[in-house]
Amino acid sequence: MIDAKMAVTAHCHHASCHHSQKLDLVKLCDRFGPDAPATADDLIPTLKCAMCGGKSVGLIYSPDSTPNAYRKATE
Numbered sequence: 001m002i003d004a005k006m007a008v009t010a011h012c013h014h015a016s017c018h019h020s021q022k023l024d025l026v027k028l029c030d031r032f033g034p035d036a037p038a039t040a041d042d043l044i045p046t047l048k049c050a051m052c053g054g055k056s057v058g059l060i061y062s063p064d065s066t067p068n069a070y071r072k073a074t075e
Contacts (some may be wrong), residue, residue, distance in 0.1 A: 005064035012049035019051040
């Protein structure tokens with residue numbers, strides 16, 4: 001995901017919070033290793049909201065959105 005310039009954003013589902021934060025994939029790689037799985041099922045149990053401490057968190061995976069990213073990926 002780092003090489004593909006993916007973005008992973010965590011969102012708090014607590015009704016009074018709704019905080020969101022982009023995850024630092026390089027730090028996660030350093031902490032868990034380059035071969036660690038990064039699916040929602042793997043990451044969500046390790047996360048909690050930085051604002052309210054809630055454990056009800058969701059993830060959004062976003063592809064590289066820089067201009068021409070799709071063209072570069074298909075070459």
